[in-house]
Amino acid sequence: MSTPEADPAAETEPPATPRPRAGLWHHTGFRRLWIGETVSQFGTMVSQLALPLVAVLVLHASAFDVGLLTALETLAFAVLSLPVGAWVERMRFRSVLIVNDLVRAAALGxxxxxxxxxVLSMDQLYAVALVTGVSTVFFDVAYQSYLPELVGRDLLLEGNAKLQASESVSQIAGPSVGGLLIQAITxxxxxxxxxLSFLWSAGYVTAIDARPPKPEPGPDRHLRREIGEGLRFVLxxxxxxxxxxxxxxxNLFSSMTLAVFYLLLARDLHLSAGVIGLLSSTSAVGGLVGALAAxxxxxxxxxxxxxxIxxxxxxxxxxxxxFVHxxxxxxxxxxxxxxxxxxxVVYNITQVSFRQGLCxxxxxGRMNATMxxxxxxxxxVGGLLGGVLGSAIGVRPTLLVAAVGASLAFLPVLLSPLRRARTLPSAQDQEPSGQPPLPISA
Structure with missing residues (x-):
């Protein structure tokens, strides 16, 4: 479904102050970020459908090939997230957003x-997946860190809900349009x-007036120590x-599913790209409801x-x-x-807002990167495992294994203090040790 400035401090403008009753509707900076991200999410939904279909329908990829492509799209999160969190905190978040929008536009183009x-080949798809994955790591870490800076912590839940709502709308329209485009132009x-959507996003983020100064480097900055601080805060x-x-x-088992899902629809069930796009769009209806209900x-x-829950x-x-036919x-x-x-969407809005307010x-930057x-x-790992299992035991058994794993994923939060915590702590509740106290139970 679908997340980083240039002038001295003397030339910066403060963030637009939202009207009390209108919330973020009249916050100019947030509105520009919102519009840019909405268009970018629309394009991403098209690409999320088109890329695996390029592999399956144009390059005749195997289950392992599609699984490897899925793995490479997210490999950078496993390899680079921790140092990126420390690097991004040394940069202007807004600049990181713009640069990585442009990099992804070039790679996908x-x-x-x-x-x-x-000359298109699977090797080139793999390269594009790697480049866009690296840029997405930088973008997402900066994006989740930029929102509290842009709107303030009191409006985080509203801001995340609006961003998730627009992402859901994009998920409704994107795959449907993508399916029709694939049928019409391949x-x-x-x-x-x-x-093109990433170019649009870069333009809108560039237009945000609020330009905080570049963070001042600490006297004893050390990459390994900074990474360790982020890890200790989360773990x-x-x-x-x-x-x-x-x-x-x-996410592990969802990636297993994604590695073979389009093989099931396109190759086993022989559905057209338009029907596959329509099926993908229906899921976003639930995302829109979730964003409104969170x-x-x-x-x-x-x-x-x-x-x-x-x-x-x-x-x-x-x-x-x-078991679908x-x-x-x-x-x-x-x-x-x-x-x-x-x-x-309900899960993501609630837990991301909690994380941003707590830190x-x-x-x-380091907290978001660690997460x-x-x-x-x-x-x-899930994408590669899905590709291997899909080749070894078949598409449907792989989907069944993934379903069993995903159904058990909720256990860690159920067995944690979150189970009874009606109100979660924020950064203002931090104890001197740097860790928040246990939440007040219902």
Missing amino acids: WIPLAQLLG APYAVLVDA GNRMLRAIAMCTGTF GRLAARVGQGPAIW AAAAVGPFGFVAP RDWTLALLAAAQIAVSMGN PPGLL RFLVWGTMP
């Missing part, structure tokens, strides 16, 4: 050009939409540790329970895909994807 020149040329906190275990486990659910049951609710729906079960698959997307400003390392670092 190579795919239609290579197809036009008649998958390699459909990727051009994503490249030393029972709630953050549980969230990392839950999300990392779910705040209300957290207010009703408490922030901690909202996290584990959402995580537990999505697991059982993964058992639909292994070209009949009425396709409608059941669409309904299951809606439910999974709704639960995922001291000086640790935001990305722990929760996205499992994805290349």
Whole structure:
């Protein structure tokens, strides 16, 4: 579904102050970030469908090839996340966002050009996956760290909910449009939409007036020590540790699913690109509902329970895909994807807002990078494992194994203090030791 300035401090402008009752609607900086990210997410949804179909339909890739492609897209999170967190804190977040939008636009733009020149190959798809993955690591760490700086901590839940809502709308329109584009102009040329969307995003982020000065380097900065501080902050906190275990486990098995899912639809069920795009779009309806409901659910049951309930609710729906056929079960698959997307969005809005509010400003980049390392670092393993299992035991058995694993991912948050924590601690609640106290139970 789908996350970093240039002038001296004397020339900077303060962030636009939102009107009290209008929230972020009148926050100019956030609105520009929101518009840019929405368009970029739309393009990403097109590309998320087009890239595996380039491999399957144009280059006739095997299950292992598609699994390797899936793994390479997220390999950078396992390898680079920790140092990137420390590096990004030394940069202006806004500049990191702009540069990495441009890098991803250039990398993705190579795919239609290579197809036009008649030289497109799986090796080039692998290279594009690696480059865009590295840029996404930088972008996501800076993006999640930039939001608190841009809107303030009191508006984080609203900001994340709006960003998730627009991501869900993009997920509704993107795959449908992508499927039609793939049928009309073929998958390699459909990727051009994503490249252009990153250019659009870079333009809107550039237009944000709030330009904080570049962080001053500390007198004794040391990369290894800074990485260690981020790791200790996350792993030393029972709630953050549980969230990392839950999300990392779910991402592992979701990547296994993704490695063979489009093989099932395109090769085994012989569905057209338009139908595959429509199926992918239906899941985003649940994401939009989840974005609208996350705040209300957290207010009703408490922030901690909202996290584990959402995580537990999505697991059982993964058992639909292994048994789907070209009949009425396709409608059941669409309904299951809606439910999974709704639960995922509620979970993400609640836990990401908690993380951003809990972390001291000086640790935001490293905290986000550490979490990305722990929760996205499992994805290349899952993608590669899905490709290997898909080749060895078949597509449907691999989907069944992934469904069993994903259904158990909620256990770490259920067995943590989050289970009964109606109100989660924030950075203001930090004890002198640097770790938050246990939350107040309901």
